[in-house]
Amino acid sequence: MTTTRPNQPACETDQPRAIVLVSGGLDSATTLAIARDEGFACRALVFDYGQRHRVELEAASKVAQALGAEAITMVRLDPDAFQGSALTTAIAVPKDRDTGSMSSHQAGEIPVTYVPARNLVFLSYATALAESVGASDIYIGVNAVDYSGYPDCRPEFIEAFGRAAQLATKAGDEGGALRVHAPLMEWTKAQIIQRGNELGVDYAITHSCYDPDAQGRACGHCDSCLLRSAGFEQAGIADPTTYIRV
Amino acid sequence: MTTTRPNQPACETDQPRAIVLVSGGLDSATTLAIARDEGFACRALVFDYGQRHRVELEAASKVAQALGAEAITMVRLDPDAFQGSALTTAIAVPKDRDTGSMSSHQAGEIPVTYVPARNLVFLSYATALAESVGASDIYIGVNAVDYSGYPDCRPEFIEAFGRAAQLATKAGDEGGALRVHAPLMEWTKAQIIQRGNELGVDYAITHSCYDPDAQGRACGHCDSCLLRSAGFEQAGIADPTTYIRV
Numbered sequence: 001m002t003t004t005r006p007n008q009p010a011c012e013t014d015q016p017r018a019i020v021l022v023s024g025g026l027d028s029a030t031t032l033a034i035a036r037d038e039g040f041a042c043r044a045l046v047f048d049y050g051q052r053h054r055v056e057l058e059a060a061s062k063v064a065q066a067l068g069a070e071a072i073t074m075v076r077l078d079p080d081a082f083q084g085s086a087l088t089t090a091i092a093v094p095k096d097r098d099t100g101s102m103s104s105h106q107a108g109e110i111p112v113t114y115v116p117a118r119n120l121v122f123l124s125y126a127t128a129l130a131e132s133v134g135a136s137d138i139y140i141g142v143n144a145v146d147y148s149g150y151p152d153c154r155p156e157f158i159e160a161f162g163r164a165a166q167l168a169t170k171a172g173d174e175g176g177a178l179r180v181h182a183p184l185m186e187w188t189k190a191q192i193i194q195r196g197n198e199l200g201v202d203y204a205i206t207h208s209c210y211d212p213d214a215q216g217r218a219c220g221h222c223d224s225c226l227l228r229s230a231g232f233e234q235a236g237i238a239d240p241t242t243y244i245r246v
Numbered sequence: 247m248t249t250t251r252p253n254q255p256a257c258e259t260d261q262p263r264a265i266v267l268v269s270g271g272l273d274s275a276t277t278l279a280i281a282r283d284e285g286f287a288c289r290a291l292v293f294d295y296g297q298r299h300r301v302e303l304e305a306a307s308k309v310a311q312a313l314g315a316e317a318i319t320m321v322r323l324d325p326d327a328f329q330g331s332a333l334t335t336a337i338a339v340p341k342d343r344d345t346g347s348m349s350s351h352q353a354g355e356i357p358v359t360y361v362p363a364r365n366l367v368f369l370s371y372a373t374a375l376a377e378s379v380g381a382s383d384i385y386i387g388v389n390a391v392d393y394s395g396y397p398d399c400r401p402e403f404i405e406a407f408g409r410a411a412q413l414a415t416k417a418g419d420e421g422g423a424l425r426v427h428a429p430l431m432e433w434t435k436a437q438i439i440q441r442g443n444e445l446g447v448d449y450a451i452t453h454s455c456y457d458p459d460a461q462g463r464a465c466g467h468c469d470s471c472l473l474r475s476a477g478f479e480q481a482g483i484a485d486p487t488t489y490i491r492v
Binding site: 001003073075078080081082110114116117118119120121123124125127128129131132151152154156157160161163164165167168169170172173174 | 366
């Protein structure tokens with residue numbers, strides 16, 4: 001775990017503090033912009049869990065810095081605990097799936113890019129860090145509309161996690177709140193991009209592709225690229241992504 | 247994360263598999279014995295989160311090996327995420343508290359040995375590992391009777407976590423169960439020791455003390471020593487612990 005402080009204020013402020021999960025993708029970048037807009041001093045929490053698309057980590061740092069995070073905490077989690085996924089193991093990332101059919105979660109549709117219990121571990125770590133640094137709020141950029149069908153992106157999961165976190169902690173037990181926010185939950189990808197655009201997010205520094213080339217260029221064919229690309233198109237905003245597009 | 251395999255069977259078995267959280271203390275040792283007795287091939291999951299009482303980690307390995315765990319997975323978590331506790335920071339461990347009054351959880355009683363969101367993070371990691379290795383069950387030795395007042399040892403927390411884990415995972419989503427067991431929850435310390443004794447647990451190799459000396463001897467005065475010592479007395483079983491007892 002390393003913490004850097006790219007935008008630390010010159011003096012202590014009485015702003016409330018939030019932990020924001022930042023992956024380097026467009027959803028979490030927008031979420032960070034929203035948390036700041038809602039008045040929080042933000043600590044970006046970035047996980048290196050052995051994801052094959054390493055360029056994501058670089059993007060996460062850039063995003064956190066550009067969007068005014070006071071601190072960036074990078075945590076390395078052992079990849080051996082997150083096996084069996086195309087994002088961590090030598091399994092082919094699916095290409096050119098029908099993203100139109102991904103807009104509501106149905107049992108049995110979970111793709112091979114699912115990483116075991118990822119958001120559960122990330123949110124738990126965020127909860128521990130929140131208590132450690134005196135933050136009252138946690139933001140996560142999950143979305144249940146234009147998404148790939150991961151169970152840990154559902155509102156039911158976020159709600160159940162919030163309850164578990166409240167019961168697990170001193171902060172929750174002593175009547176203080178420990179709130180988990182998922183502001184993008186019900187938005188389309190186009191709405192997310194529009195809101196981020198209003199808040200000044202530079203999407204050119206974000207990275208969504210599951211299967212980039214060695215130069216970090218997006219494949220243009222994985223679920224994540226397809227959802228991103230369609231989102232920009234629907235939002236009527238130019239997509240700044242560099243795609244390989246063969 | 248390192249995994250050793252002290253008791254691996256010569257061939258694959260069709261036994262169901264469980265992840266058992268093992269700390270090196272008497273509760274988790276008893277829990278491991280119970281999980282084995284209930285028919286599971288067990289993987290012991292041990293966390294090094296920067297606890298000051300390092301002797302616990304050595305005890306955890308011995309316990310797992312002695313109680314027939316097929317594999318021991320040791321995970322290092324960054325201590326910076328678990329601050330503000332007497333177990334991870336230079337805060338004095340409370341001594342000679344009235345453990346008689348610790349037998350039911352009341353708000354405001356959480357002691358300084360509380361570690362932020364510890365069981366939430368441990369169980370989340372166990373969930374990821376369970377999915378990664380194809381285990382259906384998780385065992386944790388929490389107890390809400392003779393305990394120190396930690397919020398993350400309550401039945402309400404375990405229940406809420408179980409629901410979050412079920413919703414977060416592919417295993418849960420696809421209708422498969424991911425069960426979280428806390429078999430000691432309603433037992434007194436004496437009952438735990440009696441059950442462990444029946445199952446052949448060698449409590450001499452377990453370690454409970456929060457504040458041992460350099461030789462690993464138990465202080466005899468912290469909450470954990472007091473609860474352990476009283477438990478053996480009430481169970482009518484000789485306490486094999488080496489106490490400093492000044």
